[in-house]
Amino acid sequence: MDMASDIKESFEGIFRQHYQRLCSYAYTFLKDMEVSEDVVQEVFIKVWENQKLQMGNDKIKFYLFTAVRNNCLTLLQKNKKHLIQELKDEDAVDEIRLRTNAVEKTTDPKTLISNALQQLPPKCREVFMLSRISGLTYQQIADSLGISVKTVENQMGKAISVMKVFVKENGISLVVLHLLLFEENTQRIIGVCIEKWF
Amino acid sequence: MSMSGDLNIQEIMLRYLNGESTAEEGEVLQRWIGESTANKEEFELTHRLWNDTAEAALLSVDTEKAWEKVRARTIEKPAPVRSLFSWKKALSIAASVLLVAGAFYYFFQYPAVSWSVTLAENGNRQLLLSDGTRITLRKGAQLSLPNNYGSGERQVKLKGEAYFEITHDAQIPFSVVTDRSIVRDIGTAFLLQSSGSVDKVTVMEGEVSFAEKSSSNKLITLRAGESAILENKGPQKEKADTSNLMSWQSAVLIFNNTMLSKVAHDLSDYYSIEVEVPEALQTTPVTAEFRNEPLEQVIKELRMLTGLKVELTENKVVFTK
Numbered sequence: 001m002d003m004a005s006d007i008k009e010s011f012e013g014i015f016r017q018h019y020q021r022l023c024s025y026a027y028t029f030l031k032d033m034e035v036s037e038d039v040v041q042e043v044f045i046k047v048w049e050n051q052k053l054q055m056g057n058d059k060i061k062f063y064l065f066t067a068v069r070n071n072c073l074t075l076l077q078k079n080k081k082h083l084i085q086e087l088k089d090e091d092a093v094d095e096i097r098l099r100t101n102a103v104e105k106t107t108d109p110k111t112l113i114s115n116a117l118q119q120l121p122p123k124c125r126e127v128f129m130l131s132r133i134s135g136l137t138y139q140q141i142a143d144s145l146g147i148s149v150k151t152v153e154n155q156m157g158k159a160i161s162v163m164k165v166f167v168k169e170n171g172i173s174l175v176v177l178h179l180l181l182f183e184e185n186t187q188r189i190i191g192v193c194i195e196k197w198f
Numbered sequence: 199m200s201m202s203g204d205l206n207i208q209e210i211m212l213r214y215l216n217g218e219s220t221a222e223e224g225e226v227l228q229r230w231i232g233e234s235t236a237n238k239e240e241f242e243l244t245h246r247l248w249n250d251t252a253e254a255a256l257l258s259v260d261t262e263k264a265w266e267k268v269r270a271r272t273i274e275k276p277a278p279v280r281s282l283f284s285w286k287k288a289l290s291i292a293a294s295v296l297l298v299a300g301a302f303y304y305f306f307q308y309p310a311v312s313w314s315v316t317l318a319e320n321g322n323r324q325l326l327l328s329d330g331t332r333i334t335l336r337k338g339a340q341l342s343l344p345n346n347y348g349s350g351e352r353q354v355k356l357k358g359e360a361y362f363e364i365t366h367d368a369q370i371p372f373s374v375v376t377d378r379s380i381v382r383d384i385g386t387a388f389l390l391q392s393s394g395s396v397d398k399v400t401v402m403e404g405e406v407s408f409a410e411k412s413s414s415n416k417l418i419t420l421r422a423g424e425s426a427i428l429e430n431k432g433p434q435k436e437k438a439d440t441s442n443l444m445s446w447q448s449a450v451l452i453f454n455n456t457m458l459s460k461v462a463h464d465l466s467d468y469y470s471i472e473v474e475v476p477e478a479l480q481t482t483p484v485t486a487e488f489r490n491e492p493l494e495q496v497i498k499e500l501r502m503l504t505g506l507k508v509e510l511t512e513n514k515v516v517f518t519k
Contacts, residue, residue: 008273013319015265024257037259041268048272113254116247131216132252138218156212163247 014060015044022068025133028126029072039075043067058140065134066144112170116163127152128159211241215248217492228498249489262326313342313355322447330365331372336446359391361447366404375411379428382407388420389443400425400438408433442468449490458482458504458517465515469493473515479506 019040026036043064046052052063120128130141131152138156142149210227213219219227231241316325318335325333325341328348335341339358347354352372364372364383373382376392386404391397399408401420408426409417410433418433420426425438442464445451451468453461459480462473471493486503488496497515501508507518 009315009317010319011273012265012269013317013323015268016261016323017320019261019264020256020259023259024255027257028255033257033259037264041264044268045271110254113247113250117251117254128251129255132248133255135252138213138216153209153212157208160208160212160244160247163251164243167243167247 011048014047014064018061018064019044021133022064025065025130026068026072028129028133029069029076035075036072039071040068043071061134062136062140062144065130065136069130069144112167115170116166119162119166120159124155124158124162127155131156208244211244212248215245224494313344316341316343318358329367329370332363334361334447336360356390356392358393359389359446361387361389361444363387364404378411379433380409380411382409382417384419395429397428398425400440400443402440451486451488453484453486455483455485458484461500462515462517465493465496469496471513471515473517475517476519479517479519482506 022040022043023033023036026039027033030036030039046067047060047064052060117125117129127141127145127147130136130144131138134141136144138149138152142152145152207227207230210219210223214224214227227241231238316323316335317340318337321337323335325335325343327333327343329352331352333341333354336359339356339360341360342355344353348370352367352370353375354373355375357376362374362383364386366372366383366386371382373380374390376390376397377394378392379397381388381390381399384405384407386406387402388404388406389400389402391399399406399420401422401424403422405419405421407417407419408428410428413432416432418426418435420435423438423440424435426433426435428434439460441456441460442451442453445464445468451464453464457480458475461484462475465471466473482504484500484504486499488499491499493515494510497508497510500506504517509516509518
């Protein structure tokens, strides 16, 4: 009985810990929040039914992200979306090309960052997003995507280069970006204290 | 620097940020950063993009609602019925079960309150309760919530450290019970740190009452900006210092001309490591900002900023001249 409630608790813990990140990851494929949530929930139900909880913590995280990706791709294939071919074609030439004129200038740091992310070629974006959302190691990312560690590193480097160029070309100096993000964080997180005391 | 050199340093930077660089690569990077302001800015931009892309990619979801759905289909789901099943046998068993159950029902009409326990095992956890109350548990904290929460008094139990943002309802007061104390809200946001031997409350907003369990009539009232500690002689008010108090939740440490002794205290709390500062250096002012950086990186930056020697051993950080 104690064991059963232990398992229930750790299942709940794992769910709460990873749910938002997994949905955000699924969204990068599906571009639909509702469908993304459905996919992630189904993966968790499978985890429960197949008693995958015995895996270690690191392994379960790897499993969850990999399973979510696979399920997203299957779903896309069903819907015959264009994206899947680009993602699967590892050697596709994803040149660093900026589409700056299509982007409006913004001072909102969140918009700026997501605009910068939009500049990335699909394959590159996939690797980069998985890394930043999941926090998996390069080796785990390589295993999850079925590519080599070297490719992961190359794509990560490419992603950062493109985004740097974008941020610089959009005339936003590091200082401004820094201040904006800082300000946003401060307000959100410790704003309560600061407002009341100063 | 040559093109290939730049590419190489970028690779090292990314490995470093992902916590996968070797000690040698770390040194190469430090040297490169020290070479020029341009290099330093380049690194800072990379660092910032690295941190902020993750945050920007996260979409808001209603985890609570989703959990309800998944729970109903997993842990709440009755175990599958076995197929070896004889109706006759079942009926005879059912009859006797009914008798026993009837007796139980007669004696125990009022089921005891059951508690659901949430343990923040692997990291901080945020809970949203049905009344809109938000509780953020620091890693290691444990919260017990009665299954009838909201009907009658709203009372929860806490071990460890948590930040409470209470939806005020004068009709249904909210209180937190620890091993030693009771904190009652009077419409509020507050931080409660309960270590077993010491309880500490810091009020961010509104008002709370704070009392020892054993003598709950000797309560003290705390307003926004006030803090009190309960150790061995009833609750005592103390000077509140709220800077970096919530760093465990925000993952941001901010020092603004802060004395090194306080920096040491905050680092020790955030990284769960002992920090040693000799008497003579305690008042050294520090201005810095760290956003969830690895301890090694923080130490490197502090070295540069203060000009002091900062050594990291296995379980201790030591500052020296």
